[in-house]
Amino acid sequence: MALPDPLIAPLVPAWWPVRSVRRELADTVTLEIEPPPGGLVFEPGQFTMLSAFGIGEIPISISGDPGAPHALVQTIRSVGPVSSALTALRPGDRIGVRGPFGNGWPLEDARGADVLVVAGGIGLAPLRPVLYTILTDRDAYGRVSLLYGARSPSGLLYLDEIRGWMAGLDIDVLLTVDRGEPGWHGSVGVVTDLIRRASFEPAGTTAFVCGPEIMMRFTKQALESAGVDEERIAVSMERNMACGVGLCGHCQFGPFFVCKDGPVFRCSDMVELCWLKEV
Amino acid sequence: MTGTVFDTLREHEFFADLSDEDIGILSACATPAAFAAGQVIFREGGPADACYLILRGDVALEVTTPGRGAHVVQTLHGGDILGWSWLFPPRRWMFDAQALTDTAAIRLDARCLRAAIDADHEFGYQLLQRFSQVMTARLQAARLQLMDVYGAP
Ligand SMILES: Cc1cc2nc3c(=O)[nH]c(=O)nc-3n(C[C@H](O)[C@H](O)[C@H](O)COP(=O)(O)OP(=O)(O)OC[C@H]3O[C@@H](n4cnc5c(N)ncnc54)[C@H](O)[C@@H]3O)c2cc1C
Ligand code: FES
Numbered sequence: 003m004a005l006p007d008p009l010i011a012p013l014v015p016a017w018w019p020v021r022s023v024r025r026e027l028a029d030t031v032t033l034e035i036e037p038p039p040g041g042l043v044f045e046p047g048q049f050t051m052l053s054a055f056g057i058g059e060i061p062i063s064i065s066g067d068p069g070a071p072h073a074l075v076q077t078i079r080s081v082g083p084v085s086s087a088l089t090a091l092r093p094g095d096r097i098g099v100r101g102p103f104g105n106g107w108p109l110e111d112a113r114g115a116d117v118l119v120v121a122g123g124i125g126l127a128p129l130r131p132v133l134y135t136i137l138t139d140r141d142a143y144g145r146v147s148l149l150y151g152a153r154s155p156s157g158l159l160y161l162d163e164i165r166g167w168m169a170g171l172d173i174d175v176l177l178t179v180d181r182g183e184p185g186w187h188g189s190v191g192v193v194t195d196l197i198r199r200a201s202f203e204p205a206g207t208t209a210f211v212c213g214p215e216i217m218m219r220f221t222k223q224a225l226e227s228a229g230v231d232e233e234r235i236a237v238s239m240e241r242n243m244a245c246g247v248g249l250c251g252h253c254q255f256g257p258f259f260v261c262k263d264g265p266v267f268r269c270s271d272m273v274e275l276c277w278l279k280e281v
Numbered sequence: 282m283t284g285t286v287f288d289t290l291r292e293h294e295f296f297a298d299l300s301d302e303d304i305g306i307l308s309a310c311a312t313p314a315a316f317a318a319g320q321v322i323f324r325e326g327g328p329a330d331a332c333y334l335i336l337r338g339d340v341a342l343e344v345t346t347p348g349r350g351a352h353v354v355q356t357l358h359g360g361d362i363l364g365w366s367w368l369f370p371p372r373r374w375m376f377d378a379q380a381l382t383d384t385a386a387i388r389l390d391a392r393c394l395r396a397a398i399d400a401d402h403e404f405g406y407q408l409l410q411r412f413s414q415v416m417t418a419r420l421q422a423a424r425l426q427l428m429d430v431y432g433a434p
Pocket of ligand 1: 058060064080081083
């Protein structure tokens with residue numbers, strides 16, 4: 003797949019200012035970063051390597067609108083030293099950026115038929131650009147459903163935006179949480195339960211899946227039981243990364259380098275791999 | 282009314298592939314049921330005298346713990362089966378079930394179902410096979426919930 007040339011030399015971060023910070027959840031923020039004039043062109047599913055000065059660098063998916071390349075939008079959950087430093091940045095601070103890297107979701111395959119976007123937790127971040135892209139060319143797709151699960155209602159990302167989608171007719175949204183909280187009147191149960199409640203014609207449906215690996219494994223099984231072809235199930239994999247461009251081997255997963263050959267894979271391309279515990 | 286219930290059971294995914302004769306046996310145990318939003322369908326510990334095929338609406342399965350109040354463990358929706366405690370002793374409900382929205386269901390009487398199973402083991406096998414699938418799926422879902430896959434690393 004032809005990707006746009008990176009704006010920056012692949013191994014040297016460019017230091018761009020943070021334009022705004024939006025707190026999404028207790029441990030998660032969305033940074034809007036200002037690329038140089040010309041913007042940062044990317045495909046839904048691609049990631050950048052983000053660095054916090056003097057601390058380190060991590061891969062983070064782009065969660066913004068591919069149609070608005072003048073803002074680099076990334077949603078980060080604080081789990082360790084680098085992600086904590088990045089989530090503590092303030093408007094005006096500088097952040098190191100390399101990329102965009104990796105391939106994108108196979109959106110071309112999805113045209114003309116039904117689409118299932120299945121996300122778990124922070125996994126909605128790399129899928130949001132898919133929804134933006136579909137919405138700008140809505141008639142090119144059949145029924146589009148977002149099936150989104152999180153640990154609890156307070157773990158659901160982008161709720162304001164999701165409510166907007168729910169109020170419209172373009173996307174069917176089904177939400178569920180593993181644990182309810184007072185005031186939550188929605189579904190309680192795992193995200194795979196939502197598959198049988200979604201409207202789609204299995205033959206021809208494309209599913210884009212991102213979340214914790216266990217969730218993706220169960221989702222893949224449930225989608226196949228529902229009749230979706232594994233060639234049409236795409237997942238986004240996470241592995242530790244260093245170079246981000248296929249040089250160092252850190253992200254090797256069987257015969258693949260996740261940074262270069264992925265992070266998005268079709269389940270049919272990694273039948274044995276996708277579902278092994280570790281390689 | 283029986284005609285309607287028969288057709289509803291006949292069309293339902295859960296009973297797909299059952300013979301018309303078996304659907305007839307089920308229909309004899311079935312009555313339509315409706316629950317208003319907020320209405321309790323059954324309470325934990327009460328006699329499990331029925332199971333329900335939810336046609337429309339949403340139902341919460343809840344456990345109440347002292348000091349913490351009601352805690353929703355799962356929600357069920359149109360197309361789902363509610364209740365299998367009627368199958369095994371002590372035949373008491375394990376959870377509270379409450380309608381979250383106006384809910385339409387088919388109530389299958391447990392005593393009638395058990396008598397039908399005793400009288401016709403082939404029918405019983407067909408029915409239990411379907412309930413086992415639901416139980417397996419729920420068990421797997423419960424395990425996934427327990428794993429807390431989205432939790433803190
Ligand atoms: C292609 C790709 C895209 C990604 N996109 C995003 C994104 O959009 N937003 C986001 O927040 N994160 C994303 N991640 C994950 C992110 O890169 C890691 O969370 C990050 O590397 C953690 O680094 P750290 O130094 O903060 O913590 P570390 O010190 O590396 O890890 C701290 C603890 O967190 C655990 N941990 C590390 N990574 C993860 C993980 N992914 N999930 C759960 N636990 C983890 C570690 O095992 C350790 O226990 C992505 C990863 C990849 C490979
Ligand atoms: S991170 Fe270096 S090869 Fe993928």
